[in-house]
Amino acid sequence: MKTNFRRRSDPGLAGRKRLTLVASVLALAIIVFVLLRSYIVTAVSPVWRAENVFSTTLRNTIDLVRSKDALIRENELLKQELSSYETLLLSYRTLEGGRDEVLSRYGRDESVAGVAAGVLVHPPETPYDILVVDAGEGEGVRVGQRASLPLGGALGLVRETMSHESKVALYSGSGEETQAVLERGGVQVTLVGKGGGTFKLDLPREITVEPGDKVLTLGLRPELMGVVQAVDVEPTDSAKHVLVRGVANVGSVRFVTIRP
Amino acid sequence: MRIAFTIVTLIFILIAPYWLYLPLIVVGVILFPLYLESVGLGLAVDVLYGGAGHGDILFGMPFAFLAAVLTLFAVPLREHLRFQS
Numbered sequence: 001m002k003t004n005f006r007r008r009s010d011p012g013l014a015g016r017k018r019l020t021l022v023a024s025v026l027a028l029a030i031i032v033f034v035l036l037r038s039y040i041v042t043a044v045s046p047v048w049r050a051e052n053v054f055s056t057t058l059r060n061t062i063d064l065v066r067s068k069d070a071l072i073r074e075n076e077l078l079k080q081e082l083s084s085y086e087t088l089l090l091s092y093r094t095l096e097g098g099r100d101e102v103l104s105r106y107g108r109d110e111s112v113a114g115v116a117a118g119v120l121v122h123p124p125e126t127p128y129d130i131l132v133v134d135a136g137e138g139e140g141v142r143v144g145q146r147a148s149l150p151l152g153g154a155l156g157l158v159r160e161t162m163s164h165e166s167k168v169a170l171y172s173g174s175g176e177e178t179q180a181v182l183e184r185g186g187v188q189v190t191l192v193g194k195g196g197g198t199f200k201l202d203l204p205r206e207i208t209v210e211p212g213d214k215v216l217t218l219g220l221r222p223e224l225m226g227v228v229q230a231v232d233v234e235p236t237d238s239a240k241h242v243l244v245r246g247v248a249n250v251g252s253v254r255f256v257t258i259r260p
Numbered sequence: 261m262r263i264a265f266t267i268v269t270l271i272f273i274l275i276a277p278y279w280l281y282l283p284l285i286v287v288g289v290i291l292f293p294l295y296l297e298s299v300g301l302g303l304a305v306d307v308l309y310g311g312a313g314h315g316d317i318l319f320g321m322p323f324a325f326l327a328a329v330l331t332l333f334a335v336p337l338r339e340h341l342r343f344q345s
Contacts, residue, residue: 019332032303
């Protein structure tokens with residue numbers, strides 16, 4: 001019997017065409033990724049700089065319309081905090097000076113200035129645990145150098161450099177493992193990043209650790225990596241699970257120092 | 261509409277938090293048929309913010325790959341839903 005309806009198009013053929021199209025677009029994307037990535041970041045960095053200026057101006061403008069009393073109260077609180085931090089900093093600088101003097105007597109006088117860099121992008125603008133900073137190869141930054149807060153506190157390592165920008169991978173990035181030392185007892189530990197500026201580490205039950213203990217980097221001039229926030233131990237567990245908070249709120253870091 | 265949506269998403273990738281622009285890319289895949297621009301947007305996220313130690317996850321382009329997979333599976337899903345309605 002003759003029929004008048006048209007044959008349905010082959011759905012498998014349409015699917016294969018679609019797959020080919022998507023694969024082609026993806027291949028093109030890979031080529032772009034490999035060839036042009038550093039140029040794309042350099043081209044976009046003026047937008048990030050402008051956005052930082054805009055958000056700072058907006059923040060200052062919002063502060064202008066806050067009530068005078070609220071600003072006076074906040075000012076007093078900040079002055080008290082600042083005063084306590086100044087005393088703490090003075091004592092740390094004294095200790096640091098003593099340490100440097102001892103090291104210099106043993107021929108380990110390594111004072112390196114470092115490169116100051118402004119942070120262009122930080123989490124949560126990026127879904128990765130990285131910072132994009134405005135210093136690159138032109139300013140003497142190299143892959144593998146350490147990034148810290150200006151007054152101390154280890155943040156991460158430079159993983160990628162461009163002409164005037166660099167990407168710093170945070171130590172607290174998810175899954176990142178970093179060797180460190182627990183200040184109490186000098187126990188060497190492995191910090192595992194959890195993202196969001198926090199770490200976890202596992203310790204044998206017999207090792208003493210308390211909230212507030214400091215975790216430092218390895219080396220002759222250790223830097224603060226984090227502070228123990230919580231210790232969790234189950235009665236049947238052979239290990240303690242420790243949560244460590246990083247040195248800074250990664251979402252509000254504005255300046256870093258990069259050193260070899 | 262499609263071009264405007266893509267441009268707005270690209271601007272968000274430059275200035276907004278990731279929890280704003282990543283769902284926007286997914287919304288684009290759902291709203292527009294064969295939204296291949298999502299692969300470009302995912303690539304933009306990987307190029308601008310990736311690479312710093314993430315080279316072992318899908319060749320350092322996880323968001324571009326995920327966008328491609330989403331786009332691929334969105335088309336038959338849309339057709340199926342259209343058929344059902």
